[in-house]
Amino acid sequence: MTPNLNSARRAIQAELSHARQGAAFYSARVEALETALTQLESVDTDDTTLLDEEERKPAKKKAGRRGRAARQEVPGRRKAASQETKQSKRGRISGAATEDSGLPTTGADFWLELVTNEPQSAVDIANAAAAHLGLGPDQKAQVQKLKQRVAPALATLVSTQKIQHAGAGRQRRYFRGDASHTA
Structure with missing residues (x-):
């Protein structure tokens, strides 16, 4: 074989290897995204169940400003700083x-x-x-x-x-x- 054909073969083999690595990466990425999506869907169904319970309660009229809703505890979500080690705005523990x-x-x-x-x-x-x-x-x-x-x-x-x-x-x-x- 001529040197040009050998270099072309090596280039194609390298490109094929690169494409296989990319395919493996994207298949792993697809699995991770599907897992994340199923977790979000399970959280979404939990939230709609909570909303259905709240809708059944009679609404009370309040005067003044509306407050923010409390955050729901979601599995896997990191919790904020605990009560005993409250952090200041700069990220340091008070004192x-x-x-x-x-x-x-x-x-x-x-x-x-x-x-x-x-x-x-x-x-x-x-x-x-x-x-x-x-x-x-x-x-x-x-x-x-x-x-x-x-x-x-x-x-x-x-x-x-x-x-x-x-x-x-x-x-x-x-x-x-x-x-x-x-x-």
Whole structure:
């Protein structure tokens, strides 16, 4: 055989192999979709049974806004966060920062107390925060977590114009008061 025929044979065999793999994939996909459809149909019949029972009850007139219907529990559906571990909007468990780190909450007021009229670096403010909370060198994990809170807190205070800053990068200094400290 000529080299052209051999390469054509290999190309056709490769294409045939690829087509067989695709057929196997789609047959498995068809089975999965059929299973999902039967599950949905069984849920649908459960819902219509519930609706029939509700339709038999006499309707009561209510004044005011209509509320949302409660969600039906469907087998296989993931449940929301349980009652005892309710999650906040950002996906964290309430109070997780204080439980995990052992640090108290450090809101804007906490950081605002540490910023003075004299320009200070973020490192100086972080060290002052550690001293204010009584964290020693043996508590490296808590000090590290506290230092991770410094930059976002200072950025928030600057953006809300509660404090000012001068410089850029590591040379940036934070202070209260007027802009006479710009360097």
